[in-house]
Amino acid sequence: MTAPKSASPKHLSVLLSEAVDALVIRSDGRYIDGTFGRGGHSRLILERLSDSGRLLGVDKDPEAIAAGRELAQADSRFHIGHGSFAELERFLAESGWQTISGMLMDLGVSSPQLDDAARGFSFMREGPLDMRMNPEQSPSAAEWLNSAPEAEIADVIWRYGEERFSRRIARAVVTRRAEEPLATTREFAELIAGAVPRKEKHKHPATRTFQAVRIFINRELEDLEAGLKTAVEHLEPGGRLVVISFHSLEDRIVKRFMRDLARGPQLPRRLPVTADQAESDFHLIGKAVKAETDEVTDNVRARSAVMRVLERRSGKSEV
Template sequence: MIDPKWKHDTVLLQEAVSALDVLAEGIYVDGTYGRGGHSALILEQLSVNGRLIVIDKDPVAIEHARARHADDPRVFVWHGSFRDFPEALSAAGVTDKVDGILLDLGVSSPQLDDAERGFSFMREGQLDMRMDTSRGDSAAQWLNRADEAEITDVLWRYGEERFSRQIAKEIVRSRVQHPLETTTQLAELIASVIRKREPGKNPATRSFQAIRIKVNQELDDVEACLQQTVDSLAPGGRLVVISFHSLEDRIVKHFLRDVSSPPRLPKGLPIMPEFAQPPMKILGKASRASDAEVDANVRSRSAIMRVGERTA
């Protein structure tokens, strides 16, 4: 029986797997296993000769993947960041190019709903926020060590928080007597600083997002991963990325634009030389969750999916 903490509504499930255009004997990478919704649907379309490499930073997600797919020789489970997916392919003994890479970015519902993980300002818990709890500094450790300028920069750059300076100043002032330890402690501190609130939004929303991104190096991971996908995909292979906030989506959008655009060449060339052909093309427009999916799962409302295909 699956632990209730492992329950998760996979966003854009059918749409994402359909965009992969799964080949029965293909090789696929699910770089963000979560609770395995996308992986399960991919496996339904793979033959006995297909391969699926599943990756996740979260040790709990990895535990789930190993328990669920222990008897499936098609599946290789790897604990780590999707930015290092070539290492996972090597560990799995895969030397061929892959036919699809799927990234479902952001935090999973089990991570948000488990107070012990420290992702949510709505639940009392230790101020951790690490996706990989086996390594790195927690949010509390970073906040209690970083200087005011660094905290200000993170809150503004990753959370676009207008009150970043005031919040950082209060964190540095208050931690002298009361080091930050819990989610509610931080949320209450932020609420005491932000007097003018955005309608329908908790005042801690932007700061918690920014700190989570910093602690997990989320944007760095996305950029590093995307740069490696071109060389790893087989001709016709698909890259499918689901983002949940504008900072992630901007990185994905600009990457796909750059790798699908030919280089600037002198005017008057009669034909486009082969070396100047872009390595990928964008497939369709960005997709969002349907109204029905948003009604059923409010966390899908900010999801946006982009798809690219290796051309040669």
């Protein structure tokens, strides 16, 4: 069975062929696209699978779920689950899968989310200050900013945005909301611009803060850590975990997680163990992959993308 090949024209999947080439190592395998989006990666994965292969897509965004249901109607090998890849255990139980042949995680916010002003992700578009990948969950960015303690706001902006003027921005938020609650992306972006005394060349002063609030509201880093751990627990021998990250906080977590697994147990010197006992169940596949110049030209979002691949060694059992 051949999957529909056309994805949404509004979204270009980053490192599309590179990710699917690294992921699909058996045509009859069971795979998970942990960030379905508009299905770009999933459609190509399905093209690589035989009739006995299976693919489960997962996404927080109801609009992505709607696109996934259309694909599921067109291709019986595909199913879609609404939620975070941090809930992988639930999705596996619902699917009746004990192990998987591979999992793909394309992190961050998708182009359709950024382009839709009503979602409130972008400081470049006027819209409600929302930023939720799943609008059915609370709080929105506005609800949190208009109620959280100043110290908490400053901590989030510093921790997730690495914004050196986080305290100034938090103070401006608290001062502003005492007069009138923040409601729109433009209001928040203008407030940030006024609070930042020194601007970075070629970067909007709201960039880091919008990133920080979005990551916090959607629990992106906590979900990433949980998803990575569960994925490797269920990888079959020869199975692969492929992760595409878009900023340093994500990539740092992924890099350390994969590196530590590939290193294996750090045993005391002179401990009487065999080489097989000291060897890790996992190893890294190649080096970090970045988008080629042509892809960056066609899709500026690809500029910061970094892909890393981890494989469970063949003949190794579950962790």
